[in-house]
Amino acid sequence: AQTVTQSQPEMSVQEAETVTLSCTYDTSENNYYLFWYKQPPSRQMILVIRQEAYKQQNATENRFSVNFQKAAKSFSLKISDSQLGDTAMYFCAFVPLHSGAGSYQLTFGKGTKLSVIP
């Protein structure tokens, strides 16, 4: 079984500053995907960024980037130039890559509530 841990229940950051959200996971799988989802007050879960475990290069999407440390089983999210619209709950999620039937089930962390302060 997999577990995903987000150790920061709440964080805040000043507008235009940089913030890093932490995520660690535990798995015996060698191949998997990791995701960060954002859920603003509008409630819709929005995919922010994805990372394949067998790719050493850290994923980047505009102001969002990850620091993926496979050996340490760590997958942190860095938000640069924070904007008010980044205020949201952020969930880290994991899915193993299985041959055959495949895996439909995302394992989510408990989330980090990020507030961007003007």
Place this chain on the structure above:
Amino acid sequence: DTEVTQTPKHLVMGMTNKKSLKCEQHMGHRAMYWYKQKAKKPPELMFVYSYEKLSINESVPSRFSPECPNSSLLNLHLHALQPEDSALYLCASSQDPGQLSGANVLTFGAGSRLTVL
């Protein structure tokens, strides 16, 4: 169209009522999902439909009854719910059933907030 649309946005019902939640997507996705999310918690998977057939039921009580009338539409029929069923119900879809991946990701709707009195 890259959206998953859910209606209604809010629903209040009594324990003896029968109501339905509706989810629609026009992305040609072949898998659709229902999740339940309690306040300040991550989503929990309830049901998965693959090619319009129920493929996964995560031991959900029978007072929740899913239905997939066609490839674009997913319903969740509610009957004799309990106050503890009050939650945000999220619908999601993915291009293909089975393995989620970086290329086969979940696209979520904005949810239906359900309150059971």
